[in-house]
Amino acid sequence: IVTLSDGETVKIFDNTQTFSDVDSSHWAKNNIDYVTSRGLFVGTSASEFAPETPMSRAMIVSVLQRYEGDDTAASPGEDWYEGARQWAMEAGISDGSDMMGNVTREQLVTMLYRYIGSPQMIGGLNSYSDVSSVSSYAEQAMVWAVRNGIIGGMTADTLAPQGMATRAQVAAILQRFIAWEQTA
16 A cells, blocks of 8 residues: 655556566576566577576676666676676675675675675584584584575575576575575
8 A cells, every 4th residue: 555645646667577488487587577577687689598607706896786776887898787786895895806606605695795784603514424524614604594595505504605606596696695684
């Protein structure tokens, strides 16, 4: 229910996007719809999302900048992600290096963790057989993300922290993160 005063208007937009490489049975279809309809993600082309393509650091800082509502753009002649890179560095989310490099699952979670201010976490990830492959800088971030349901295992007992985060995985993780943040 929306109450409007004189002269106020409400515009409703259908931001639904259809991608030829994301059919209705794709495991992340709903997640992809969620992030693209909110303008957080864009396709890799007008007709493709590239769900299994690894997410680059440039892509994730651009997504987080859009989520933050910061519309600082790169200056003409700069790389398309430069505004997001600067924003992420100023916010302490990223050091801005290797922007075209692929982001791992633990790096993604660490960026989200830094985004919310890096709260102190106590606990461990001992239920995962690959806990020893979690980098020391990412330990608290991974504990936070697992504890809050933001990231799950790739299998029942593996987190695959060093695995590349695909665009579909990031869409799912970001939707869970947003849901968590709205209730935190």
